[in-house]
Amino acid sequence: MIIKSSTTDIPEVRQVPRHIAIIMDGNGRWAKQRFMPRVAGHKRGVDTVREVVKACIERGVEQLTLFAFSSENWRRPEDEVTKLMELFVLALEREVDKLHKNGVRLRIVGDLTRFGPRLNKLIADGEALTGNNTRLSLNIAANYGGRWDILQAVNRLITYPDRNGPITEADLAQGLCLSDAPEPDLFIRTGGEKRISNFLLWQLAYTELYFTDTLWPDFDAVALDAAIDSYQKRERRFGRTSEQVTEAASKT
Numbered sequence: 001m002i003i004k005s006s007t008t009d010i011p012e013v014r015q016v017p018r019h020i021a022i023i024m025d026g027n028g029r030w031a032k033q034r035f036m037p038r039v040a041g042h043k044r045g046v047d048t049v050r051e052v053v054k055a056c057i058e059r060g061v062e063q064l065t066l067f068a069f070s071s072e073n074w075r076r077p078e079d080e081v082t083k084l085m086e087l088f089v090l091a092l093e094r095e096v097d098k099l100h101k102n103g104v105r106l107r108i109v110g111d112l113t114r115f116g117p118r119l120n121k122l123i124a125d126g127e128a129l130t131g132n133n134t135r136l137s138l139n140i141a142a143n144y145g146g147r148w149d150i151l152q153a154v155n156r157l158i159t160y161p162d163r164n165g166p167i168t169e170a171d172l173a174q175g176l177c178l179s180d181a182p183e184p185d186l187f188i189r190t191g192g193e194k195r196i197s198n199f200l201l202w203q204l205a206y207t208e209l210y211f212t213d214t215l216w217p218d219f220d221a222v223a224l225d226a227a228i229d230s231y232q233k234r235e236r237r238f239g240r241t242s243e244q245v246t247e248a249a250s251k252t
Contacts, residue, residue, distance in 0.1 A: 014232040017185035019063035020056065021207070023199055024049070025191030026215030039083045044217035046091050053104065055221040056136055059228070063137045063181050067199045071111065071145040088142070089119055096126040103135030109177040110144030111152075139178060146201030149177050176202055183207065186231045188224075190216045208234055 024045055031041030049066065056064045069088070074081060099106055108123045115123075153175030157167055173179060184200065184207045192213040196204060210227045212219075 016060050016228060017208075017231055018061065019065070019182050019184045020061055020186045020188065020227075021065040021067075021184040021200055021204070022052070022187070023067045023189040023191075023197060024216040024219075025189055025193055027217060029191065030215040030217040038080060039087070041217055042084060042087055046087065046095075048217055048219055049091075050095070050098075051220055052224060053099075053136065053138060054102075055224050057102065057104070058221075059224075061136065063139065063184075065109075065139040065141060065178065065181075065184065065200070067141045067144070067197075069110075069142045069144070070198060071143055071148055072198065074114075074143075085115075085119065089122060092119075092122040092126055096122075096129060099126075099138065100130045100133065103133045104130060105133040105135075105137045106130045107137065107139045107178075108142050109139055110142045111148060112143065114143055137181065139181070141177075141199065144177070145198045146196075147198060149200070150202055173202070178203065185236075186210060186227065188212070188227050190214050190219050190223075206236070208236065 027041035027045040028038040029041070030044065031038050034040075053064065069084060073084070076084075096106060106126045108127065112120055112123065150172070153172050154167070156175045157171055178200075183203045183205070187196070187200075187204055187207045188210045189195070189197075190212055192211070194211045196209075200207075208231050210230050212223065212227065214223050
């Protein structure tokens, strides 16, 4: 993304976040405002996913991670959960070929054991078809929780037969979902709530957080640009003081 410098006519290139993570909140409220069933909001939310994926490709984002279904969402009314699972199946059936044609790699991360055989097969087939694509990695967090992610990484580590010495941060990070992806640069939550809600707890340690009142079905390329613009105006410190950031920047 290119902007004009305030002190010169030379264009200034602002870095686009490599990895954006989004909690897609507000589908139900969007539908309620229109006196529609909640599932109508979820269906419109799928359309928004398509629009945001396209916008991320156009802006050069490398990784997009979407929180589609948390492990806590099983507590919702049974009818709504059933419709969400049906919509998940329908979205995979309709969208995977389109993602593949546009060079998008699809990954579903989370505890997939609770999903039925049909859904698991669609997930496996979609990941296999798109596995070599490099234009954008689209990561869908489904039946996912940040605490679950950390716990399963620890459990995996302690079962290694040749495990010696204390577990390090690097050891644990290798066992997390999305361990091969850069940590998110920008986190977006739509719908007005200002919580992380058990999403990528480890990975968001130094991520820039952006909250918007816009409901997910209304989130579009303009709203995405507003989030990216906010990100670009910030000084990322990664736990360092401003003096340390300035010193490090002068050495690059």
